[in-house]
């Protein structure tokens with residue numbers, strides 16, 4: 001099987017498993033797991049931020065961040081395609097009692113001018129605008145990347161209006177590799193950053209939330225309340241450290257593979273609009289002789305798994321379990337479909 005449904009399907013390699021097997025662990029709720037501590041420090045240092053906290057999922061790191069930045073009744077500004085808004089089970093309302101002002105961005109990316117227009121005046125009739133949440137790369141934007149200058153403009157709006165700025169960086173390393181950026185630039189701008197280790201980086205489980213020390217102390221309490229305090233989590237953190245040490249640079253290969261598949265798709269009549277491929281995600285419209293569902297079935301007959309994410313759209317995601325050879329096989333199939 002060739003797995004394109006998501007980069008969450010990656011399985012630990014023998015080398016990663018060996019590292020996990022030999023790792024030193026302790027009780028992380030007591031902050032005594034040396035491997036968890038090392039992972040948190042390693043990522044905080046990479047982004048030039050004060051502290052980090054290891055959590056079971058990216059949903060949890062986002063939800064903890066939103067909880068720490070807001071009070072019930074506040075308003076959160078994000079793109080209408082944001083993971084925090086559409087894929088976290090209504091968690092912003094459930095966990096934080098906040099409402100969302102979803103904006104119509106460009107492939108998941110908002111502009112500072114849109115954020116300004118959306119901030120509520122100080123008025124007892126209005127929800128208090130408190131937090132702006134960005135996503136980079138934007139999943140439903142087809143793995144699109146923000147320009148740093150656009151993020152900086154949004155940050156200025158946040159500073160002028162006393163808003164916090166969170167980054168859902170589930171695939172931030174894809175953006176950093178694609179655009180050859182310095183992680184510290186992000187650390188310098190955002191109040192909090194969530195990073196997934198379990199996507200294209202290839203770890204089985206886990207995300208890290210970064211922020212300043214006070215924020216991460218608060219996050220530690222909320223993680224406990226959410227039931228995310230883990231004990232000998234060092235086995236999972238070891239996989240995360242291995243991923244950070246070995247699997248960042250190779251993301252460029254996934255991006256190259258995605259471009260190659262995009263090129264093959266672009267020659268087909270049954271493929272309509274393809275979202276510009278910037279990283280490891282390909283989202284395209286299916287037209288003519290196939291529906292998204294029937295095309296996915298056609299792929300499946302040939303042992304290729306893709307996602308029909310709407311009646312007309314297919315998503316394919318590249319990752320470290322898709323080899324060069326598998327990409328070539330996929331392209332050969334696309335050519336004859």
Ligand SMILES: *Cc1c(COP(=O)(O)O)cnc(C)c1O
Pocket residue numbers: 056057058059060062083084135137138139168170171196198199207
């Ligand atoms: C995967 C993902 C998350 C977190 O997902 P979990 O499955 O909870 O780890 C958050 N944001 C984006 C954009 C994602 O793609």
